[in-house]
Amino acid sequence: MIIVRINGGLGNQMFQYAAAKALAVRCGSKVGLDLRVFDGPSQFGNALNHFDITGMALPEKDLPPLRKKNKLRYLMWRSGLVGPKFVEEEGDGFDPKFSGFTKNTYLKGYWQSEKYFEGISDVIRQEFSITTKPSIENVQLMKEVQSCNSVSLHIRRGDYVSDPLANATHGLCSMEYYTESLERLAEKTGTRPQIYVFSDDAEWAKENAVFKYPTRVVSLNDGAHQYEDMRLMSLCKNNIIANSSFSWWGAWLNENSEKIVIAPKQWFQAAQKHNRDICPASWIRI
Structure with a gap:
């Protein structure tokens, strides 16, 4: 599974999801959403639920450990001893190493470029069709x-x-x-x-x-x-x-x-x- 950390406003959430979906399509995998960062009152809140996305929010038990809850397990995960593999975005532009990422990956970053998902534009447009009826x-x-x-x-x-x-x-x-x-x-x-x-x-x-x-x-x-x-x-x-x-x-x-x-x-x-x-x-x- 490709797990992606979702945070920020709606546009940022969409970039994060699109990159994860592109990686999941290439790897023949599914997308899981880590929404735990929205526990804070200063965050915007998850807005992807208004779209036709196939990715699912994952329960705590299926997510990597949080440092504040289990420091030892967290350090084991971040050091690569247990999965999924932690991958953090480097820089602001497109990272060509993205094409080498595999399934069982955890993505953290903003991934703000069409280049991450340009090969599956039709899929992304479908997933980002709004299902909530307009007023x-x-x-x-x-x-x-x-x-x-x-x-x-x-x-x-x-x-x-x-x-x-x-x-x-x-x-x-x-x-x-x-x-x-x-x-x-x-x-x-x-x-x-x-x-x-x-x-x-x-x-x-x-x-x-x-x-x-x-x-x-x-x-x-x-x-x-x-x-x-x-x-x-x-x-x-x-x-x-x-x-x-x-x-x-x-x-x-x-x-x-x-x-x-x-x-x-x-x-x-x-x-x-x-x-x-x-x-x-x-x-x-x-």
Whole structure:
């Protein structure tokens, strides 16, 4: 079995699961989820249960030991004396050693690159189809974004603003980035885009996301229903994403064969962090 440690927000959870699923497919194995990190109140909580995933959350007895509960068994596991083999992500970009991993592996990391699962894109799209039915309001908006020249524009704030460490690591996309992206998009499509702004700070967006094109700030869904926003993003004709794994997946799941996706050239603000593999080659970087 491939066991993967699931943590972080929805986008991070999806990257972690996708990498594990790709490894499991190659090895002829199954995916098991270690959800124990969500015991902490500061975590986002498991959001994968809204998707058509085949991986299963594993009970404590089927997971490697926790250091705080059994230090000796934990040290034996980490030293390789007992399975599954512990593998931690090295660096931020694609690790070519991933192709050499085998079944009975425990994955820890973020695995933020399409390269980990590009050979099974159809499988990943199926697993990430949302099974939870949308609300009536979301159904109406789904129809609307599919009927116009829609572009999802994601403004990530939240902990990128409130948490000094997150701010120093990621930074914020400037409004100049969004304005330039919209101009590039309008130029390439030859049309006036209808902008749908998605943000974890909708009130801020309503005051500050001011563009020369028709704009609507989507504020239907709270944090517990963020999968609804991802579904809406994926149904827009084109996507302008933030330096965020959440809008990355909203754009990647967009099945419009002529879609234009624009992403920030600088994904991390911290100089020591760099992921050259974060975006597919077809996406435009600004």
